[in-house]
Amino acid sequence: MPELPEVEGVVRDLKPAVEGKSITGIVLSETILASTAAGKQCIIKNIEPHLFEQVMTGMAIEKIERRSKYIFFTIVRDGEAFILVNHLGMTGAWFIVDSLEGITEEKFRKHAHAIFTLNTGELLVYSDIRRFGELRFIKNLSDHPPLLKMAPEPFDEDACKFFLAQCDKPKYANKAIKEVIMDGQVISGCGNIYATEALFKESIHPARKVSRISKVRKQALFATIQAVLQESIDSGGSTISDYRSINGGAGEMQHRLKMYGKKVCPVCETNTKSMTIAGRTSVYCPNCQR
Template sequence: MPELPEVEGVVRALAPAASGRTIRRVAISDTVIRSKEAGKEAIVKGLSVDEFARQLAGCTIDRIERRSKYIYIHLLKEGDCLLLVSHLGMTGAWFAVSGIEDIHEQKFRNHIHAVFEMEDGGLLVYSDIRRFGELRLLGCAEDYPPLGQMAPEPFDDGAEEYFLAKAGSAAYSKKPIKEVIMDGRVISGCGNIYATEALFRTRIHPKRAAGRVSAARKLQLFREIVDVLQESIRAGGSSISDYRNINGEAGTMQDRLRMYGRKTCPACGSETASVQIAGRTSTYCKKCQH
């Protein structure tokens, strides 16, 4: 699943390619339409497909930013503001192209679910192989309460103090520290990949209860999370599975990961182990992490 660095990479490429452009019309895939007709909420959330497309037609993209693992596309229409919120799920990808044929990988062309035709003739395309992503059109972020529950950005002033207070609270004391740092209400944008890396860097066992991690080690852990997120942003994110930026380019952080997906520990050379935590596979070293 794309985490903060991967979403940041998409936003940095999408913003200059899309800002200032006006949407002529939106076409939604038959797969999504059939899903909605069956009472499911595949990709287009909260609105019918027709209403989603109707409201977006004529909108101008004002600016695009990232909030945690979400893409916020700020829109203007006849003096009103709208917000298109995009979550990439497991395999979501955006493309800014002249035509569908410019999307080079067949797997993305096979799973296009939203095509935004622009007034200038170009396209913004959302593809999602597994359809776990979402497109949600709102008046503002406050219209969807879960967005208001997200922790501060990890790079913001006050995020460190917020993290220490949340992670040190009774509500999280018995939970595995790995589960705690993947909780977006505690720290924004840290998923399985970078939680695994930060825990290895601090030599903390992923199943250790948060209440048994000292405040000093929690502080070290927070700072390692920030460092590994920043390192990954510089590397263009981790293209472990289906992550691509809007140009179809892969990141390189996967080549720098020391524990995630590794069979042997780079520190001691012993075989790594794995355990399921919060539904995710956590790789760790039994000798180095306690």
């Protein structure tokens, strides 16, 4: 699943290519329409697909920004602003092409689920192979309450203070540190990849309870999470499995990872172990991480 650095990369690529343009038409996939007819919401959330097509047509894309792992499109019509919220899920990707044939990877071309025609004649395409992503049309963030519960951005001035305060709460104190730092209400945007890397760099076992980690070590861990996220942003994110930036672009961070997906510890050459924490596979070094 794309984490903060990957989503940041998508936003940085989308902004110059899309901001200031308007939507003149939309086509949604038969998969979305069939799912809705069967009583299921697929990608298009909280609004009927045909109504989504109607309300989005004529909108100007004023601004694109990232918040945690979400992409926010500020869209405007007749002076009234709305928000199109996008979560990439496991395999979501954006493309800006002249035609669908411009999407070079067949698996993304085959799973193009929302095709926005822009006033320039270009197509802004949202593809999603596994269809776990979402496009949510809202007026205010309060229309989708989970968005209001996100932790501060990890680079915000008060983010570490917020993290430490959350760790002191009873509901987090006895949880595994790996689970807690992947919780978007504790730290925004840190998922399995970068939690694994930060814990390895700080020699902390992923299952260690939060209450058994000193404040000094928590502060150091938070600083390392910031550093790992920034390194990944600078490297274009980690292209693992089906993550792509716009138009199929790939990142380089996967070549810098020290523990995620590794079989042998790069420090002590001990075979790594894995365990499941919060439903995710956590790889760690049984020798280096305590």
